[in-house]
């Protein structure tokens with residue numbers, strides 16, 4: 001408040017910290033209290049998951065820890081090992097009154113050899129805290145609606161593939177837990193209106209994350225063995241077919257669009273130098289900015305594979321592996337999240353207010369300009385949350401944590417260390433509060449859910465879905 005006294009403007013202490021005290025959204029104090037109340041118990045949950053890393057579909061400790069925690073929360077109905085997946089689970093809090101149905105996804109899996117180097121323990125923390133706080137606000141204020149928390153296994157992509165048998169679309173080690181849950185009806189069963197999730201990193205905070213669409217595939221060539229010196233003309237060289245294809249892909253790379261990425265490696269390159277190679281195979285990963293573009297690019301890549309077969313006479317076999325859609329962020333949800341998130345930022349030292357010019361990425365303000373926000377949130381990586389975003393409005397904000405000593409981002413041992421700290425946990429709780437804020441906005445602001453759905457429909461039309 002500003003008061004004029006004899007030509008002086010007096011600025012009260014509250015005014016000196018405007019982001020928290022003045023523009024703080026109405027339900028923020030309630031959300032804050034709800035999350036602070038469970039924070040110590042949740043720290044133990046977070047630590048247990050982080051210190052016991054488990055691979056996709058094997059997140060047994062995480063599953064048990066999280067379901068036990070949710071069973072202790074008042075009024076939640078918990079279903080362990082849901083939808084035919086041992087480590088998937090659901091927890092539902094229903095007001096009993098028809099209203100918006102908010103869902104949160106809860107990731108749990110780690111990476112082979114480097115533990116929780118993707119910080120999925122922090123994702124679990126953020127989602128669990130957000131769900132509990134949202135339900136608390138619904139209860140306290142007698143609102144209408146339902147909160148659904150879904151334990152989603154196996155986000156991380158396929159394991160390194162070295163043999164044909166590991167590349168199948170229904171491989172249980174192939175990631176894509178959310179896709180399996182979508183197919184099993186987990187979201188439809190609860191008539192979910194939208195889905196919220198978050199992801200840690202070391203760059204700036206942002207609300208609108210765009211990831212790449214991706215498809216893993218395996219190409220195999222079947223030729224004919226022959227003595228390489230005595231009668232090579234009787235053979236069909238499968239390795240030559242694969243090398244020709246690989247070179248054709250390399251040529252194609254010169255004409256690809258920004259966002260297109262094609263990577264491959266050879267897994268089978270023949271038996272011996274003195275035998276014409278009867279069999280050769282390789283694994284490829286193709287990425288593009290959108291599903292539609294990925295479809296076009298895959299056709300071009302297959303032309304390269306055909307070239308190998310045509311040149312050598314080998315037979316080509318093409319097997320599509322795991323595929324994730326690009327993540328399409330929902331802007332109305334992003335705006336709601338950003339409002340809460342920015343209100344929760346620490347004031348910059350000396351300035352008395354939070355600022356987008358903060359030198360620490362983890363205290364960076366989310367830009368109000370959503371085009372800029374989305375630019376900052378563009379990632380070449382892929383996630384099965386992308387498939388969620390094609391099925392319903394989705395928000396997956398990225399948040400920065402303090403990096404480890406080497407300053408490395410996700411999928412590095414350094415980030416594994418960083419994601420286990422008390423400070424990273426605090427950052428995840430802050431994200432939980434902002435996610436809950438976005439959820440509460442949908443539950444309390446007339447017409448917002450309609451806006452969210454309309455924006456999603458428009459985005460899907462733009463994506464050509």
Ligand SMILES: [Zn+2]
Pocket residue numbers: 118156410411
């Ligand atoms: Zn990851």
Ligand SMILES: [Zn+2]
Pocket residue numbers: 118119120155199
């Ligand atoms: Zn991840």
